[in-house]
Amino acid sequence: MDSKQIINYRQFAWLTASLLTGGGLVSIQHDLVRVARMDAWFTYIIPSIYGIAIGFMFYKLSQRFPGKNLFDITKITLGKGFGTLCNLLLIFHLWLLLIRDVRSFTKFMGTILLPNTPEEIALMMLILLIMYFGRTSIEVIARVNDIFFPFFALTIIFLPLMLSNELDKSLVEPVLAGDMISVWYGNLLTLGWYGDVLIMGAFLHTLGQLRLVRSAIRHGVILSSLFLGIFLLMEVLVFGPVITDNLIYPNYNLVQQIHITDFLDRMDLLILSIWAPILFCKDILIYMALLTGIASLVKQRDYSTINTPVGLFVLMTSLLAFKNTTEVFSFGNYSSTVIVLCYQPLLLILLVLFARRFPKLQQAAGEQQKAGPANGGADPPEGGQSKGKAAEDSGGSGAANQTKHSSGGSGSRGSQRSYHGWSRTSNLLLLIGLIAVGTGLWGSEYHSMIGVGCSFVYGACMILAVISSYMELVQARQQ
Numbered sequence: 001m002d003s004k005q006i007i008n009y010r011q012f013a014w015l016t017a018s019l020l021t022g023g024g025l026v027s028i029q030h031d032l033v034r035v036a037r038m039d040a041w042f043t044y045i046i047p048s049i050y051g052i053a054i055g056f057m058f059y060k061l062s063q064r065f066p067g068k069n070l071f072d073i074t075k076i077t078l079g080k081g082f083g084t085l086c087n088l089l090l091i092f093h094l095w096l097l098l099i100r101d102v103r104s105f106t107k108f109m110g111t112i113l114l115p116n117t118p119e120e121i122a123l124m125m126l127i128l129l130i131m132y133f134g135r136t137s138i139e140v141i142a143r144v145n146d147i148f149f150p151f152f153a154l155t156i157i158f159l160p161l162m163l164s165n166e167l168d169k170s171l172v173e174p175v176l177a178g179d180m181i182s183v184w185y186g187n188l189l190t191l192g193w194y195g196d197v198l199i200m201g202a203f204l205h206t207l208g209q210l211r212l213v214r215s216a217i218r219h220g221v222i223l224s225s226l227f228l229g230i231f232l233l234m235e236v237l238v239f240g241p242v243i244t245d246n247l248i249y250p251n252y253n254l255v256q257q258i259h260i261t262d263f264l265d266r267m268d269l270l271i272l273s274i275w276a277p278i279l280f281c282k283d284i285l286i287y288m289a290l291l292t293g294i295a296s297l298v299k300q301r302d303y304s305t306i307n308t309p310v311g312l313f314v315l316m317t318s319l320l321a322f323k324n325t326t327e328v329f330s331f332g333n334y335s336s337t338v339i340v341l342c343y344q345p346l347l348l349i350l351l352v353l354f355a356r357r358f359p360k361l362q363q364a365a366g367e368q369q370k371a372g373p374a375n376g377g378a379d380p381p382e383g384g385q386s387k388g389k390a391a392e393d394s395g396g397s398g399a400a401n402q403t404k405h406s407s408g409g410s411g412s413r414g415s416q417r418s419y420h421g422w423s424r425t426s427n428l429l430l431l432i433g434l435i436a437v438g439t440g441l442w443g444s445e446y447h448s449m450i451g452v453g454c455s456f457v458y459g460a461c462m463i464l465a466v467i468s469s470y471m472e473l474v475q476a477r478q479q
Contacts, residue, residue, distance in 0.1 A: 009212040011142035014149045016220025022282030031333045033244040036186035039178045041232040043186030044225040047194035054197045055217030057348045062210045064358045070201030071296035077354045094290040099318040100332045107325045131311035133284045135304050148277040156227045162258045171240040176440030176451035192336030202289035211476040219469040226462045422472035433461035
């Protein structure tokens with residue numbers, strides 16, 4: 001079943017973006033403002049670099065194990081015994097992420113939208129939805145995400161325009177005048193949520209081209225950082241750091257401030273109808289990764305057979321895990337970083353190092369392995385037709401074919417140079433953004449305009465990095 005799941009590069013990138021923005025919009029933003037104050041919107045640059053590093057390691061692993069997911073690679077690379085233990089650790093982490101996110105969303109529903117509905121009912125409905133998609137494949141949730149993610153992106157892009165009459169730039173001033181240690185702590189808190197990028201390792205086998213793994217994750221991570229940074233900046237510009245610090249869900253309170261004329265004063269309900277599917281997509285993606293890991297552990301190709309018991313287990317453990325909203329927020333916001341840093345970097349480094357024992361397989365072999373199951377074992381063309389076509393092609397068009405091959409080779413080399421150029425541009429922009437944040441925190445102590453200038457440099461770098469990472473993804477697809 002897993003071998004037949006194929007999605008394209010855009011779907012993989014958008015799923016990565018939904019995975020990161022889905023969790024960051026619910027619970028962590030008021031804690032980031034509590035730690036970094038008005039400079040909270042700079043707390044995504046270091047986690048972005050960490051997410052990109054995970055994508056690079058996935059690319060290195062895919063070079064040697066095309067058509068394999070992270071659980072298969074772990075077992076092959078680290079051996080059957082130790083690899084199984086590492087897979088158990090990954091499955092345990094996925095379970096923690098799932099109960100964290102489903103309880104966070106049901107707490108949000110119970111606090112804001114359905115205060116009179118028992119939380120158990122809302123949780124059961126969410127688990128039933130997840131179990132329904134658990135009977136399908138990653139292709140289905142990728143298509144669902146394709147429908148809603150563009151609208152989600154547009155709402156965030158137009159958020160400054162819709163809130164233009166509520167903005168007060170004095171609330172964010174002085175820019176980058178806070179403590180460097182506080183901004184660093186804010187980045188550490190966010191890094192725990194960006195560790196969720198590891199979930200995409202369960203779906204490495206769904207991409208046919210190796211370069212697309214790295215480029216798709218890069219684009220999704222940078223796009224998420226831009227969107228979440230815009231959201232935090234709007235919260236500080238509208239409410240200020242003091243009020244945002246005391247709000248449970250500042251993101252929802254922010255969209256409640258949108259008033260377009262006199263008859264569109266409840267835009268929050270319309271925007272929430274767009275956000276909710278993104279949150280659902282993240283929970284379903286984690287659940288599918290959990291099913292994939294368990295199926296790999298028990299050597300079961302079709303994970304739909306374990307869908308029902310795993311879903312019921314998640315339902316019961318989610319109800320028993322937390323007592324109140326404070327415990328959910330404390331676990332999600334403060335323990336995620338500790339859990340991620342305890343094992344993720346070491347595990348990924350071990351995988352990359354031990355994978356060097358295996359030779360790099362040709363990209364064409366990986367694509368042929370993907371194309372075989374995808375075509376359902378289709379028969380090759382008839383021998384007479386293929387021979388006739390070969391004779392026709394060889395007789396009378398040799399010069400044309402030679403010209404075509406030579407032009408195709410030069411086009412491929414040009415595309416490869418363009419790909420590496422866009423990749424270096426993205427890396428350079430992220431580096432400039434990181435240097436701008438550090439320079440602003442250091443120099444604003446002497447002159448406030450240094451902080452203002454560095455903040456504009458940071459914003460421009462993030463916007464340009466999104467564009468360059470998308471162009472890198474397009475060039476990787478064309479090769």
